[in-house]
Amino acid sequence: MVSCRYCQKKINPDDAIELFDRHYVCSDACRIAYEQTDMYDKDKLLDIAWNLCGKTGDFIRLKSQAEYYHSEYKYKYSGMLYTINYWSNIEGNSWNDAYGLGQIFPQYYEKALKYWHNQQELKKKCRTASSEEIKPKTVTVGVNIANRRANRFKINIEDL
Numbered sequence: 717m718v719s720c721r722y723c724q725k726k727i728n729p730d731d732a733i734e735l736f737d738r739h740y741v742c743s744d745a746c747r748i749a750y751e752q753t754d755m756y757d758k759d760k761l762l763d764i765a766w767n768l769c770g771k772t773g774d775f776i777r778l779k780s781q782a783e784y785y786h787s788e789y790k791y792k793y794s795g796m797l798y799t800i801n802y803w804s805n806i807e808g809n810s811w812n813d814a815y816g817l818g819q820i821f822p823q824y825y826e827k828a829l830k831y832w833h834n835q836q837e838l839k840k841k842c843r844t845a846s847s848e849e850i851k852p853k854t855v856t857v858g859v860n861i862a863n864r865r866a867n868r869f870k871i872n873i874e875d876l
């Protein structure tokens with residue numbers, strides 16, 4: 717039997733919804749409710765870190781690091797979750813087991829939040845821009861390539 721992460725009900729693993737490694741909920745309602753909690757942000761943060769270290773690291777250490785940054789730096793788990801995604805997917809950093817979450821926090825937290833803020837501003841601008849301003853443009857990039865190959869390098873600006 718496994719426990720629902722939200723209502724704690726004991727459920728048969730066959731009936732449970734597995735959200736990620738060893739994290740189950742009993743229903744869609746519990747999934748939605750659980751995803752709104754701090755606990756979800758913390759669990760997901762640790763799940764990502766655990767996967768980054770190849771599921772062979774020291775999980776207890778990762779957990780105590782997360783709790784340390786949360787209580788000492790007053791970082792929100794949602795912000796930390798965003799930061800680890802930013803650190804890994806946007807910056808493309810690779811994980812070093814020696815430092816655990818210490819390679820991400822505190823140095824990337826503010827940077828990631830700034831990036832998030834800029835993304836929000838961009839989205840707002842896109843919503844308010846006139847259709848003329850957001851009309852797709854085609855640009856040709858590529859220097860020192862043969863003309864016959866140039867067409868391959870046409871990029872629709874909306875794909876960027």
Ligand SMILES: [Zn+2]
Nearest residue numbers: 720723742746
């Ligand atoms: Zn439940």
